[in-house]
Amino acid sequence: MKYDAIIIGSGLGGLEVALMLAKDGKRVLVLEKQRQAGGCMQSFRRGTTHLDTGLHYVGGLGERESLRIAFESLGLMQLPWQRMDEDCFEEIIFPSGKFCWCQGIDAFIHKMKCHFPHEEDGLEQYRRLLLSDDEEFMQKTNAWDYLHSIFTDELLIQVLSAPATCKMELRKESLPLFTFVHGIAPFIESSWRLKGDGNLIVNRLVSQIVDNGGEVLTGKEVTELIEEDGRVTRAVCADSSEYEASVFVSDTHPVQTIHLLRQSRLMKNIFRRRMEAQDNTAGIFTLQLKLKPRSLKYFNHNKLVFAHDNCWDMAVGESHSVEGIMISCRIPSSGEYTDNIDILTPMTWDAVMPWQESKIGHRPKAYKQMKQEVAQACIRLASTAIPNLEEIIQKEWSSTPLTYRDYNGTPCGSAFGFRKDYASPLTTIVSPRTPVPNLYMTGQSLMLHGLQGVTMTAGFTIRAIQD
Ligand SMILES: Cc1cc2nc3c(=O)[nH]c(=O)nc-3n(C[C@H](O)[C@H](O)[C@H](O)COP(=O)(O)OP(=O)(O)OC[C@H]3O[C@@H](n4cnc5c(N)ncnc54)[C@H](O)[C@@H]3O)c2cc1C
Incomplete structure (x- = not known):
């Protein structure tokens, strides 16, 4: 044939x-x-x-938005998409405060101006960037440097970057503005979870x-x-x-x-x-938690929790310390309680390199211990947002860049190639x-x-x- x-x-x-x-x-x-x-x-x-x-979620599925036309022609708009909370689809928790991202570019910029009124001019420039189609400029520009060229408040830069933590590699030296903008702008337009x-x-x-x-x-x-x-x-x-x-x-x-x-x-x-x-991007450590029945009400947003006021270059490395996580909640099939949540944090290949020769189903004890240690650190950080989390966990599973390398074959278990x-x-x-x-x-x-x-x-x- x-x-x-x-x-x-x-x-x-x-x-x-x-x-x-x-x-x-x-x-x-x-x-x-x-x-x-x-x-x-x-x-x-x-x-x-x-x-x-x-x-976990996807952006740009609203009327006339960036992904909608493509998904319509691929027959994917018939799936049960559910819009996330319009006034707060990303809840960001830094030690120095809590911030919300809302949907719609104008509403988003307005909200940021309320938090950071002294950065009004920079935020207007940022609005133009989110709507810009000057791809050549964005490809040649460093995202970290660009943000520092329009803003002076370091906390604002962190707030504008936090939801990107598990969506791309927030690496100061290399990340193009092109990747940064395309990775976040569609989600600000509108954000959706799949029921299922x-x-x-x-x-x-x-x-x-x-x-x-x-x-x-x-x-x-x-x-x-x-x-x-x-x-x-x-x-x-x-x-x-x-x-x-x-x-x-x-x-x-x-x-x-x-x-x-x-x-x-x-x-x-x-x-x-x-x-x-x-080179390839870093991987992701994912902790998947099954919760006790009726123990956690579904939340229609992501929670991003950080140990410091910083989300750049903080992937889990050799020291296995966890500095930032994203918590995603699964839509319940019925009722108001969720069955499980996922906690994600970026992880470099260095964190799993000692066990690179091992294969699925035959991982050594030390690797399993490392996973347990990282899982505990994720749960501790997540408890800032969900205080009784430890008591309501029924079962847990985790995966690392080694898992991705062995299933998908991506070099060094890279998450984004x-x-x-x-x-x-x-x-x-x-x-x-x-x-x-x-x-x-x-x-x-x-x-x-x-x-x-x-x-x-x-x-x-x-x-x-x-x-
Ligand atoms: C933890 C995590 C969370 C994410 N969350 C989100 C999210 O919430 N929203 C979002 O928009 N994106 C998210 N992404 C990104 C998104 O999932 C990926 O960008 C996308 O799915 C990649 O698709 P792909 O077709 O490029 O490659 P892949 O999904 O890597 O597919 C490659 C396929 O090729 C197969 N293959 C490899 N070698 C061979 C071979 N020799 N012969 C035959 N088959 C082979 C593999 O088995 C695999 O099925 C996430 C990614 C990760 C890792």
């Missing part, structure tokens, strides 16, 4: 590209190495508890691919792409099955993509070296094209991450294929 297009990896980017091609009449096949489709979007069960991997789990998105995309004549196969790890006469012709899987197509799109991390072309004559060394030399660096334009946007003419890439490493970023990137890949 020869397909028009084979998509390697069923993360959000891979499924979106597959659906767009299938709707365009192409016969598509998605090959996913895990038993379940969805990559970072997949959800899983522990007993009766439903848990999510990389979906990430699999609702995955299943909806998969069923539409199938309805449009495509196929999605799981348990199919692509181990090699075979090149003949200057093109990729076949994908070979770990179970020795082979699939032929005219076009190939990889949703795996770009370094994994080039490793699939071991024998390539076309994959130029300069491209290979460029991809391999690029390639690190974008304002000083190095080649890293800010990576082309979906490769030196092999019928091999394309998609996914979060290319341009932007998150549901919105990956969806924009999928459109970017489709345009390259259709050119």
Whole structure:
């Protein structure tokens, strides 16, 4: 069987590209190495508890907003989206005070002016930035330096950055303004949770691919792409099955993509070296807590809690100290009490490096102890916002960058793929094209991450294929 297009990896980017091609009449096949489709979007069960991997909330789904049009055409607006609290969807707790982010750019700027009246001029400039489409300027500008060029109050800069803690890598030296603005502006427009789990998105995309004549196969790890006469012709899987197509799109991390072309004559060394030399963002430590029945009322916002008035460069490292967390609450299937909450904090590879040789199901005791230590620190910090938290926990599970490396195959368990660096334009946007003419890439490493970023990137890949 020869397909028009084979998509390697069923993360959000891979499924979106597959659906767009299938709707365009192409016969598509998605090959996913895990038993379940969805990559970072997949959800899983522990007993009766439903848990999510990389979906907590999404921005820009309001009328005429940035993500809405794309989600409408992908059939995702029919899902049960629930708008978060408009007057406070992000509750930020710093030692020096509590702040709320509200939805709507004008309302947001107004609220910030009430907290920081002495920064009125800077906040007007910030409003223009949030509405700006000067992408070239934003790509070349350092986010940290820019914020310091328009504001003098350090606390305001921290308040404007806090909700980005688990949405991007808040790294002073490298973060481009482009990544910063695209990672937060859609959420200020409007913010939404899904009533249900990430699999609702995955299943909806998969069923539409199938309805449009495509196929999605799981348990199919692509181990090699075979090149003949200057093109990729076949994908070979770990179970020795082979699939032929005219076009190939990889949703795996770009370094994994080039490793699939071991024998390539076309994959130029300069491209290979460029991809391999690029750094990756830090990972995320996620603590998932099942709570005792009727012990915590659902809250329709995120809580961000910090040990100091600082949210930049504070990922958990070798010392395992936790300095900031995001708490996300799951919408109850019925009633007013939630069943579980997730606590997230950024974590570097250094924190788990001693156990990098270990595999899922065979982690050593010291690794489990480290996870327990970090979990306890997260719970202590979360207790600032939910005072009786420790007493209401029924069960807990946690994951680290090692988990992400072993499930999704991302180098160093990176949460958002390639690190974008304002000083190095080649890293800010990576082309979906490769030196092999019928091999394309998609996914979060290319341009932007998150549901919105990956969806924009999928459109970017489709345009390259259709050119
Ligand atoms: C903890 C966490 C929380 C997050 N929360 C949010 C949030 O609240 N809102 C938001 O907008 N974004 C969030 N994100 C980001 C968002 O989930 C990701 O940006 C997005 O899902 C990435 O999609 P992708 O298609 O680029 O890649 P991935 O999801 O990484 O998919 C890649 C797929 O390729 C497969 N694969 C790899 N190698 C092979 C191979 N050789 N053969 C076949 N298949 C292969 C993998 O198994 C995987 O399924 C979060 C991310 C994390 C880590």
